[in-house]
Amino acid sequence: MDIEKVNSMDFGEFVDVFGNVIERCPLIAAAVWSKRPFSGLGDLEKHFFAFIDGLPLSGQEGVLRCHPELAGRQLPWGRLTAESQREQSAAGLQNLGAAERLRFTELTAQYRTRFGFPFVLAVRLSDPAAAPRELARRLRCPPAQELRTALGEVKKICHLRLADLLGEQP
Numbered sequence: 407m408d409i410e411k412v413n414s415m416d417f418g419e420f421v422d423v424f425g426n427v428i429e430r431c432p433l434i435a436a437a438v439w440s441k442r443p444f445s446g447l448g449d450l451e452k453h454f455f456a457f458i459d460g461l462p463l464s465g466q467e468g469v470l471r472c473h474p475e476l477a478g479r480q481l482p483w484g485r486l487t488a489e490s491q492r493e494q495s496a497a498g499l500q501n502l503g504a505a506e507r508l509r510f511t512e513l514t515a516q517y518r519t520r521f522g523f524p525f526v527l528a529v530r531l532s533d534p535a536a537a538p539r540e541l542a543r544r545l546r547c548p549p550a551q552e553l554r555t556a557l558g559e560v561k562k563i564c565h566l567r568l569a570d571l572l573g574e575q576p
């Protein structure tokens with residue numbers, strides 16, 4: 407899809423297409439539509455990122471809370487969004503060994519207890535085997551720093567999903 411097609415979309419079409427580039431946050435696409443016309447992928451994602459950056463802390467935490475747990479209970483039951491299902495399956499998280507999955511589950515529970523939102527990682531850009539180590543590392547970060555890190559991962563996921571939709575190299 408080229409940027410001219412994006413700029414020609416009415417509100418409903420735009421939200422249908424871009425409503426899940428930020429996981430389960432169609433409101434962000436609904437707001438970004440007003441910023442058209444876009445000059446390209448970079449301009450489009452700049453507006454998605456700006457919306458997130460402009461949210462109050464409660465809103466930024468809310469965006470993170472809209473993300474499914476990594477390799478969580480939802481994965482085998484297919485209750486993830488199509489994008490998350492694709493990303494998490496491709497990352498091979500469901501292939502974690504029993505011991506790894508148990509450690510990962512324990513760490514994600516500790517993470518959510520400490521920060522109040524799920525551990526978010528752009529799995530397409532990470533080595534899934536390193537995910538438990540990355541989770542253990544981030545678990546020790548100060549909350550304000552971890553919020554910024556987690557939102558950075560949301561932006562990476564957004565970039566990848568936008569690149570897919572526009573048929574561009576991520």
Ligand SMILES: NC(=O)NC1=NC(=O)NC1=O
Nearest residue numbers: 476490493526527528529
């Ligand atoms: N909690 C998460 O990190 N979720 C996800 N990361 C991805 O790359 N896709 C997801 O669904």
